[in-house]
Amino acid sequence: MSSKRVRVTVPSSTANLGPGFDTLGMALQLYSVVEMQVSEQTTIELIGKELQGTPTDKSNLLYVIAAELFQQAGLAVPELHIRASSEAPLTRGLGSSAAAIVGALVAANHLAGEPFTRDQLFAMAVKKEGHPDNVGPSFFGGIIVATMPEKEDQPIPYICLAPPAAMRALVVIPDYALSTEKARNALPQVYSKQDVIYNVGHSSLLVAALAQGRLDLLGQAMGDRLHQPYRAPLVPGLEEILAAATDNGAVGAALSGAGPTILCLTASDSECERLKSFVDQVMRGHGISYQTMVLQPDEHGVQVEVQ
Ligand SMILES: Nc1ncnc2c1ncn2[C@@H]1O[C@H](COP(=O)(O)OP(=O)(O)OP(=O)(O)O)[C@@H](O)[C@H]1O
Ligand SMILES: N[C@@H](CCO)C(=O)O
Numbered sequence: 001m002s003s004k005r006v007r008v009t010v011p012s013s014t015a016n017l018g019p020g021f022d023t024l025g026m027a028l029q030l031y032s033v034v035e036m037q038v039s040e041q042t043t044i045e046l047i048g049k050e051l052q053g054t055p056t057d058k059s060n061l062l063y064v065i066a067a068e069l070f071q072q073a074g075l076a077v078p079e080l081h082i083r084a085s086s087e088a089p090l091t092r093g094l095g096s097s098a099a100a101i102v103g104a105l106v107a108a109n110h111l112a113g114e115p116f117t118r119d120q121l122f123a124m125a126v127k128k129e130g131h132p133d134n135v136g137p138s139f140f141g142g143i144i145v146a147t148m149p150e151k152e153d154q155p156i157p158y159i160c161l162a163p164p165a166a167m168r169a170l171v172v173i174p175d176y177a178l179s180t181e182k183a184r185n186a187l188p189q190v191y192s193k194q195d196v197i198y199n200v201g202h203s204s205l206l207v208a209a210l211a212q213g214r215l216d217l218l219g220q221a222m223g224d225r226l227h228q229p230y231r232a233p234l235v236p237g238l239e240e241i242l243a244a245a246t247d248n249g250a251v252g253a254a255l256s257g258a259g260p261t262i263l264c265l266t267a268s269d270s271e272c273e274r275l276k277s278f279v280d281q282v283m284r285g286h287g288i289s290y291q292t293m294v295l296q297p298d299e300h301g302v303q304v305e306v307q
Helices: 061-072 096-111 118-129 135-140 180-185 193-211 215-221 228-234 238-247 269-285
Strands: 006-015 024-038 043-047 080-086 143-146 158-161 168-174 252-255 262-266 290-295 303-306
Touching: 006 096, 006 135, 024 061, 024 096, 024 135, 024 168, 024 193, 024 290, 061 080, 061 096, 061 118, 080 096, 096 118, 096 135, 096 303, 118 135, 135 143, 135 158, 158 193, 168 269, 180 228, 193 215, 215 252, 228 238, 228 252, 238 252, 238 262, 238 269, 262 269, 269 290
Parallel strands: 043 080
Antiparallel strands: 006 024, 006 303, 024 080, 024 143, 143 158, 168 262, 168 290, 252 262
């Protein structure tokens, strides 16, 4: 067991990108940091306002995930000093739980002497999160197309695409939380054939458009009928932004992950000001306080430093 301190930096992510429910996601330059070191006693130090209210005992997600990794490696679970921070707010649809899971797995794997490969860690994270669309970008960076394997013991099949160079993400982050669980419970159990065909077509077109840098197609390709229509009642302003973002400087728009953050993609930084005033008008109309951030895609994924 290593006695060194491991520092892991993990990008946040935006999942689904509209039609790619549970299968598509993009890493963003908004980071979580997890530092971990074997210690005599477990202490969890959470830095900054975003992690306020998160447990600082052994029920903390970071500790739970690290402990599970040591157990799976056949090692005794050590006491740990964990220090963590997050630039991304939690429960907003920016993949904070996936980033925490990836950060804790990668840090614990280093302390344990690297018993697991990166693909094994990816599979462990996907199992924990239930789907690969946030975990994939946090691990590998860029845009990830991934799905669950046919059999449980198979590796997670994925492809990483480089985001189109000039593309920017304007994220509209409302000041209220929406848990992924609540947003998933809003979805129906059964879909019509027309809606399934609609999403297969749009998701396929979106992946092809992103692969070829065809930002002009995103406005159409990002249409979705599997989750956004059912989540819209939980996210005031979503319908208006999806309907008119492309008339106001965006090349496409979607609910980010399970929401309530709304993602608007632009072809350059210069479109963002016009888009911000449109978004402001919509959100004010609903009396919702919010913040916006203009983010570049992250292309590196998880980064590890051993100190
Ligand atoms: N750094 C962290 N340390 C401990 N727990 C965390 C950390 N980051 C996230 N979590 C846990 O993850 C929960 C948020 O998960 P949830 O899936 O609801 O939202 P999200 O991951 O931010 O959004 P989405 O999955 O829609 O992108 C928090 O309430 C907290 O329990
Ligand atoms: N694909 C997931 C992302 C959030 O975890 C969802 O939309 O529920």
